[in-house]
Amino acid sequence: MRKSRLSPAIQDRLIEFFVSGTTARTAAALVGVHRNTAAFYYHRLRQLICQVVEDSTPFFGEIEVDESYFGGIRKGKRGRGAAGKVPVFGILKRGGRVYTKVIPDVRSSTLMRILEEKIVPDSIVYTDSLGSYNVLDVSAFHHVRINHTDQFVEGRNHINGIENFWNQAKRHMRKFNGIPKEHFNLFLKECEWRFNNPEPKAQLAQLKQLVRENLA
Numbered sequence: 001m002r003k004s005r006l007s008p009a010i011q012d013r014l015i016e017f018f019v020s021g022t023t024a025r026t027a028a029a030l031v032g033v034h035r036n037t038a039a040f041y042y043h044r045l046r047q048l049i050c051q052v053v054e055d056s057t058p059f060f061g062e063i064e065v066d067e068s069y070f071g072g073i074r075k076g077k078r079g080r081g082a083a084g085k086v087p088v089f090g091i092l093k094r095g096g097r098v099y100t101k102v103i104p105d106v107r108s109s110t111l112m113r114i115l116e117e118k119i120v121p122d123s124i125v126y127t128d129s130l131g132s133y134n135v136l137d138v139s140a141f142h143h144v145r146i147n148h149t150d151q152f153v154e155g156r157n158h159i160n161g162i163e164n165f166w167n168q169a170k171r172h173m174r175k176f177n178g179i180p181k182e183h184f185n186l187f188l189k190e191c192e193w194r195f196n197n198p199e200p201k202a203q204l205a206q207l208k209q210l211v212r213e214n215l216a
Contacts, residue, residue, distance in 0.1 A: 004215040006033070006041065011211060014041050019203045023175060046186035048210045049193045055097065060120035062094040064162040065127055067106050070170065070184065086184055091118055092162040097196040100169075102185055108135040115141070126159050165195055 017027035028038035071085035121140035169191035
């Protein structure tokens with residue numbers, strides 16, 4: 001990745017604003033650079049995050065999985081499969097990390113490829129009542145289904161963790177007033193990284209290290 005022409009001091013300030021969740025436009029005004037400069041630097045930070053966020057360690061234990069749709073309000077079909085929205089699949093280890101992936105559809109074959117790659121057999125997998133998860137009943141996993149029409153939580157039978165992540169991710173993305181579809185995965189992986197590294201000081205240290213190795 002090409003080195004940045006910005007001074008180390010300006011880069012440090014932009015990284016701090018990025019970690020705090022400040023938009024590039026606001027950061028540009030506070031730092032004293034053009035808004036396009038700040039936006040491009042933010043873009044490069046997200047590229048760095050996307051390069052390091054992948055973790056090949058498989059999930060095991062109690063796992064929540066769910067699908068969600070991202071995008072602005074569109075006319076026409078609503079809910080699952082809503083027109084113009086981006087489908088995303090998520091896996092969350094209770095008390096641990098989350099993994100997300102943009103998917104073409106929510107068919108059983110699509111989801112099972114990811115589940116078999118990312119989750120250790122004999123793990124307990126909690127899902128909602130989407131029909132695509134029926135295949136889990138005859139899989140190597142212990143499948144627990146939550147019917148949201150009846151209840152959202154019954155003891156440990158819930159998917160509140162992954163749904164909490166979706167809420168956090170959508171709240172973070174909403175401040176940008178629209179994200180280009182070709183860059184959506186970068187923003188998604190940023191949200192995954194923030195969730196898996198919740199301490200701002202740790203985020204700051206990690207980003208500065210990545211910048212030193214790639215942009216400085």
